[in-house]
Amino acid sequence: MSALELTPVETVACCSPLMSSTPMSTDQAERIVPLLKALADPVRIRLLSLVAAREGREACVCDLSDAFELSQPTISHHLKVLHEVGLLDRTKRGTWVYYSIRTEALADLGALIGGGL
Amino acid sequence: MSALELTPVETVACCSPLMSSTPMSTDQAERIVPLLKALADPVRIRLLSLVAAREGREACVCDLSDAFELSQPTISHHLKVLHEVGLLDRTKRGTWVYYSIRTEALADLGALIGGGL
DNA sequence: CAGTTATATCGATGGATGTCAACATAGACG
DNA sequence: CGTCTATGTTGACATCCATCGATATAACTG
Numbered sequence: 267m268s269a270l271e272l273t274p275v276e277t278v279a280c281c282s283p284l285m286s287s288t289p290m291s292t293d294q295a296e297r298i299v300p301l302l303k304a305l306a307d308p309v310r311i312r313l314l315s316l317v318a319a320r321e322g323r324e325a326c327v328c329d330l331s332d333a334f335e336l337s338q339p340t341i342s343h344h345l346k347v348l349h350e351v352g353l354l355d356r357t358k359r360g361t362w363v364y365y366s367i368r369t370e371a372l373a374d375l376g377a378l379i380g381g382g383l
Numbered sequence: 384m385s386a387l388e389l390t391p392v393e394t395v396a397c398c399s400p401l402m403s404s405t406p407m408s409t410d411q412a413e414r415i416v417p418l419l420k421a422l423a424d425p426v427r428i429r430l431l432s433l434v435a436a437r438e439g440r441e442a443c444v445c446d447l448s449d450a451f452e453l454s455q456p457t458i459s460h461h462l463k464v465l466h467e468v469g470l471l472d473r474t475k476r477g478t479w480v481y482y483s484i485r486t487e488a489l490a491d492l493g494a495l496i497g498g499g500l
Numbered sequence: 501c502a503g504t505t506a507t508a509t510c511g512a513t514g515g516a517t518g519t520c521a522a523c524a525t526a527g528a529c530g
Numbered sequence: 531c532g533t534c535t536a537t538g539t540t541g542a543c544a545t546c547c548a549t550c551g552a553t554a555t556a557a558c559t560g
Contacts, residue, residue: 375496
C-alpha cells in the first residue's frame with residue numbers, strides 16, 4: 267500500500283465520532299464496514315485478543331498459530347486481513363514476523379460503536 | 384426466543400470487559416462474533432444509524448426502507464438480523480412495526496472493542 | 501551451495517450470506 | 531366479509547469467504 271492511501275482505520279478515525287443527530291452516510295458506512303468485517307470472525311478476534319494479551323501487545327506468528335487447530339496458510343490469511351484494514355502492524359525481525367495491535371484503531375472503532383453510532 | 388435464552392448481546396454484556404492480561408476464550412469469541420457479523424454490513428450499519436438518529440431512537444420500517452434502493456423483503460431481513468442479535472428492539476403499534484436501538488448493547492460492544500479486547 | 505525453518509501466495513472447494521420475486525400474514529377500514 | 535396497506539417468510543440464485551494442500555519466498559545454519 268502506498269503512503270498516500272489510507273487504511274480503513276485511518277479513514278474511520280478522521281471522520282468519527284458520528285453524532286446521533288444525523289445518520290451515517292453511505293460513504294461513511296462503506297469505510298467502517300471493512301473494519302467490522304475483519305473483526306467479525308472467531309479466529310481473527312481471538313488472534314487480535316492473543317496479540318493484545320502479550321507483552322508489548324505484539325506476538326510472532328509462531329506463537330499465535332499454536333492456539334488454533336488450523337493450517338499455517340489459514341492463520342497467515344487471517345493475519346493479513348487484520349493487517350490490511352489497519353488493526354495490526356507488521357514487523358519482520360530475522361526469520362520471524364511480529365504483529366502488533368494498533369491500539370488507537372481499536373479505540374476509535376470502539377468509540378464509534380459505543381458512542382451510539 | 385424464550386425468556387430463558389439470551390441474545391448475543393446479553394451474553395456479551397455479562398462477560399465483558401475482557402482484560403488484556405488474558406486472551407479471549409473460544410467461547411467468548413463465539414458469543415461476540417454474531418454481534419460483529421450483524422454490524423459488518425453496509426445496509427445494517429446504516430439502518431442502525433438511521434434509527435439512532437431519530438427522535439426517541441426508534442423508527443418504523445416504512446421510514447427506513449425509503450433510504451435504500453432495496454426491496455422490502457431485503458430490508459425486513461436485515462432488521463430481523465439486527466433484532467435477533469439484540470441490537471434492535473421491536474414493537475408493533477397498529478399496522479406499523481417500530482424498531483428501537485438497544486443503547487446499552489452498543490455501549491457494551493463499543494467498550495469491549497475500545498477497551499483493547 | 502544444500503538443507504531447514506518461518507511465513508506468504510495460489511488455486512480449488514464447500515458453506516455462508518445478500519438479494520430478489522412470489523407468497524403469506526395481519527391490521528385498518530368500509 | 532373484502533380490500534388495501536404494512537410487514538414478514540420462503541425458496542432460489544449468485545457471490546463471497548474460510549479453509550486446505552501445494553508451492554513459493556526468505557532467512558538462518560552448516
